Amino acid sequence: MRALLTGLFMAAVLATPAAAQSAPDRAAAFAQLDPIFQAFAAERHVPGLVFGVVVDGQLAYVKSMGVQDTVAKRPVTPDSVFRIASMSKNFTALAVLKLRDEDKLSLDAPAETLVPELKGLKYPTTDSPKIRVRDLLNHTGGFVTDDPWGDRQLPMSETDFSRFLKAGVPFSRPPAMAMEYSNFGYALAGRVVTNVSRQPYDAYIQARILRPLGMTASTYDVGKVPVERLAVGYRWEDEAWVEEPTLGPGVFGAMGGLAVSANDYAKYVAWVLSAWPPRDGAEDAILKRGSVREIVQGSNFPALVPRSDKTDPAACDRARVYGMGMIVLADCVLGPHFTHSGGLPGYGSNVLFLPERGVGVFAFANRTYAGASPAVRDAAILLVKSGAFPARMTPPSPALTQAAAIVAKIYAVGDVMAAREGLAMNLLLDSDAPHRNAELGQLKAELGACQPAPDIAAETAMSGRISYACERGRLQAQVLLAPTTPASLQVYTLAAAK
Structure with a gap:
């Protein structure tokens, strides 16, 4: 399967300028990334981190820094396993899309037809539309933003979640009115996967997405990760690292419970990027390319993101919309791109995709809410400005x-x-x-x-x-x-x- 994915992707890009760039050009660009993440680690008091760059279907550059635990002082490696928190949402969204493609659900179906406990919801107005499956994926269900409350619900059991739903859930606004980030909404999306597939959401995702991609080190249960490979999570408190309690597994893992290594995650990044550009040719057995590309489709609630964290005087504001487990953006530097961060007690991560260039950048750190997105974005900007990763040219029709x-x-x-x-x-x-x-x-x-x-x-x-x-x-x-x-x-x- 992996060979098929890489072969299909490379066939689509071999004739493009991106594939024609010389290795020295790219090597010089990669060499400039290390200081970005070294500065990030120092400023954010990160015990250890790993970052990687995927280009044209391959993990082209990967670098680890620091330690995965402060007691044994095991160094971080590309095989160290980190929790990626809310970056897990995209896997849940992809699972829902896969079930849709199997004609087992409709994105426009009322969610209560798949999660019966929702039938008792009291909507905020008499004219409120019922929550659709699509609303759960796009964060338009009308639920209140629940960071960091949602993070602490990670271990909730299926039984307790059912009891929680039956007790009723308050609304922030009527559904389908605006995008409002909801971890609870993605826990519901996980329940959709569980009910429709008739197996726990994590088992379905592992069997139908992770294992076919060769992500054998990835898991929703960090208790199963060998201690010599686990990146232990810490918070920075009183000028010292304090180990955070381990959370999960549980129902809310659908919104933030996945743990991966850099070597594993690169396979997923390469697979997602392989959906671009649209083209003729065979599909893989995991999900159709057109369905993968749906993750960048939002519900038409755009926002402007001012560049308050500018590290480049030429940086510009960004247009943003939430897709399906991905934040979709466009600006004058990176052009169209999509990204997602992850934050949990003990962990902080980010990934950024440049689909027109076949490039993805990601980073994992083992410090509470480390905030890796500025460093990942700066790395992506550097790669784009290097000229070694140009946008692919569309062949003329x-x-x-x-x-x-x-x-x-x-x-x-x-x-x-x-x-x-x-x-x-x-x-x-x-x-x-x-x-x-x-x-x-x-x-x-x-x-x-x-x-x-x-x-x-x-x-x-x-x-x-x-x-x-x-x-x-x-x-x-x-x-x-x-x-x-x-x-x-x-x-x-x-x-x-x-």
């Missing part, structure tokens, strides 16, 4: 290639009517032939003749930027095709490259 030929013909003849059959009906209504031809005449006087073979930078299968080499510079075209068969030009603009 046949329709876009044909559009480039149409533009070349129009320019060569100097008359938009020379390709009348390739124009959408709106194009000459938006700007008539005389005006377009006058523009062509000015460009030809400036640039001279152009080569018909262009460079095409596809944005989608129906739009892109086209560049032609000319006698005195380059001609740039921006094109947008109409939804017609055959495809036709609904918009094109021409300009001399500056």
Whole structure:
């Protein structure tokens, strides 16, 4: 299975600029990451940590620092097992999506049809919609934000959870009104997995996701981790490390109970990234690529995240929405990306995915709420700015290639009517032939003749930027095709490259 996943992913990226980067370029970028995490460990009083970078389906760089326990002073290694807290939520979301794909549930079904104890809920208003399964995954169930209360519920038993539900749960707001982070909501999602699969949620996730990925060291029960591999959790108190009590396993483990090693977790990161870009080809047996990509679909409750923790003067604010066990963001530095942190008594972690670059960065630390996200983000920014991990280019579609030929013909003849059959009906209504031809005449006087073979930078299968080499510079075209068969030009603009 692992070989199949890697093979499919690599086949999709071998022809891209990211795969063509030389090893020295990447090695130089990786070498600059260590100081970021060394500074993080020192500032946050972290006993031990490990971080890794996954690139094109492989754990390309991994580094451990410090100790996994302060008594025996065993050093952290890539095989040390850390709890990843709320980063566990994505595994629960993926399990729900897998059950959906098996036609065992609907994301839009009322959650009470799968968790009968919810039928007794008293909703905050008479017009409140019932909580859907989707609302549990998107944090739109209307429940109150419950950090850090939820962390302390990790060991709750199934029986106690049922009793808790039957007693009633207060609402913060009506469902489907806004995103409000809820660990309780993900405990409910775990109960959905348990009831629908007819086995404990953790057993289902281990059998259907973790084991097929080869994550044999990963577990929801840290009591089963060999002591020589367990990263013991600590808090920093009175200028000393104090061991935190071990929590779980239990019902709330669906929101934060998973423990993994860096070597194991890298397999999951590589698998998630392998869902990008969309493409033809065989699927793996775990989950369809299109279903994996659903984890970045939110419920249209976007927010602006001001960059109050800027470590780079060029940093910018971010747009954010919560997907399914993932926070989805976009900004001027990293572009589209998704991430999630984890925090429990004794642990702090973060992962960040750059799907357009095939890159994932993650870090685990054994200190209470260590707050690894700024360090992981700084590492991702460094990798992006290094130039060694460029965004993959989308291959131009046949329709876009044909559009480039149409533009070349129009320019060569100097008359938009020379390709009348390739124009959408709106194009000459938006700007008539005389005006377009006058523009062509000015460009030809400036640039001279152009080569018909262009460079095409596809944005989608129906739009892109086209560049032609000319006698005195380059001609740039921006094109947008109409939804017609055959495809036709609904918009094109021409300009001399500056």
